[in-house]
Amino acid sequence: MLFDGEEIVSELCRLxxxxxxxxxxxxxxxxxxxxxxxADLELVRVCREGEAWPLAAGLMLGGQTPILMMxxxxxxxxxxxxxxxxxxxxxxxxxxxxxxxWLNTASRDSARVYTEPIxxxxxLEYQLIASEQxxxxxxxxxxxxxxxxxxxxxxxxE
Amino acid sequence: xGGVIPMALGLALAQPDRQVIALVGDGxxxxxxxxxxxxxxxxxxxLKVILLDNGLYEVTGGQHTAASQLNLRYDDLARSIGFxxxxxxxxxDTWQAQAGDFLAQDGxxxxxxxxxxxxxxDMQTVQEPMPQQLxxxxxxxxx
Numbered sequence: 001m002l003f004d005g006e007e008i009v010s011e012l013c014r015l016x017x018x019x020x021x022x023x024x025x026x027x028x029x030x031x032x033x034x035x036x037x038x039a040d041l042e043l044v045r046v047c048r049e050g051e052a053w054p055l056a057a058g059l060m061l062g063g064q065t066p067i068l069m070m071x072x073x074x075x076x077x078x079x080x081x082x083x084x085x086x087x088x089x090x091x092x093x094x095x096x097x098x099x100x101x102w103l104n105t106a107s108r109d110s111a112r113v114y115t116e117p118i119x120x121x122x123x124l125e126y127q128l129i130a131s132e133q134x135x136x137x138x139x140x141x142x143x144x145x146x147x148x149x150x151x152x153x154x155x156x157x158e
Numbered sequence: 159x160g161g162v163i164p165m166a167l168g169l170a171l172a173q174p175d176r177q178v179i180a181l182v183g184d185g186x187x188x189x190x191x192x193x194x195x196x197x198x199x200x201x202x203x204x205l206k207v208i209l210l211d212n213g214l215y216e217v218t219g220g221q222h223t224a225a226s227q228l229n230l231r232y233d234d235l236a237r238s239i240g241f242x243x244x245x246x247x248x249x250x251d252t253w254q255a256q257a258g259d260f261l262a263q264d265g266x267x268x269x270x271x272x273x274x275x276x277x278x279x280d281m282q283t284v285q286e287p288m289p290q291q292l293x294x295x296x297x298x299x300x301x
Contacts, residue, residue, distance in 0.1 A: 019171070042171070044171065044196075044200055045196065045199055045200075046164070046192075046193070046196045047192030047193065047195050047196050048190065048192050048193075050160060050161075050189075050190060051160075051161075051164040051190055051192070051193050051196055052164075053161070053164075054160075054161035054162075054164040054165040054168065055164040055165065055167055055168040055196070056168060057161075057165050057168060058164065058165040058166060058167060058168020058169040058170075058171070058172065059168040059169075059171060059172045060168075060172075061165075061168070061169060061172070061292065061295060061296055061299060062168065062169045062171070062172020062173045062299055063172055063173070063299065063300065064168075064171070064172040066168070081160070081161060084161060085161075088288060089288060089292060090288075090289060090292075091292075
């Protein structure tokens with residue numbers, strides 16, 4: 001995993017994130033203890049990714065700064081909720097999406113195959129983080145999304 | 159559909175000093191039934207869910223929901239998930255008698271209202287554009 005729990009908490013706090021709304025996968029899930037123990041972040045667990053987008057919308061309307069975390073499969077599942085929040089309500093929710101099997105270039109996992117086409121279909125701007133050299137872009141990309149009030153996703157290679 | 163309760167929960171978490179009421183239809187709730195668990199897991203005391211249950215998808219012309227064929231008790235479901243206050247009303251007089259207490263108590267609270275289908279003339283579309291609605295809501299929330 002490119003970021004350990006303490007690193008990701010540090011980056012999120014630097015961004016001014018108040019709430020993490022998630023269903024983790026086996027990679028993102030390694031951050032659970034750090035997220036729970038952070039005094040500056042509130043971890044909100046949902047049962048299905050389709051809840052995460054409107055929940056984040058509610059937090060945002062209420063003046064908070066949420067970020068979503070889910071795997072690509074959850075992104076696929078929650079497409080209509082994403083559509084409603086980003087394009088009907090026009091609320092610029094940001095997210096970190098774990099890209100299953102991205103680092104396994106030989107993988108024919110359909111989740112891997114459909115990641116970029118579905119991001120493109122939804123018009124979701126994303127920044128791929130796939131190496132140590134990419135890591136500073138997590139902060140710079142999400143910071144620009146927050147400052148410019150536009151939605152964006154960190155695609156975190158797994 | 160399905161986003162009412164999660165959005166209301168987000169608002170309630172964002173502004174814990176405000177009471178937030180989610181008015182939700184049974185069709186919408188069934189699309190995201192797990193969200194009732196999310197509410198309880200979030201330990202949110204300022205959220206009340208009021209379920210308007212007519213067993214139909216009215217917006218598409220009144221087709222029956224899958225649950226309408228069952229003897230589903232939403233009050234028992236809410237209670238088993240952990241809602242602090244749970245009420246069930248199948249007529250207006252009962253709701254009138256219980257509403258004050260229901261709204262006054264700390265949440266998370268759930269009220270199951272069995273309602274009749276809406277009359278066609280009652281099915282109104284909100285005319286105000288969504289961005290304007292949200293702007294108005296955000297101004298109110300910041301006050």
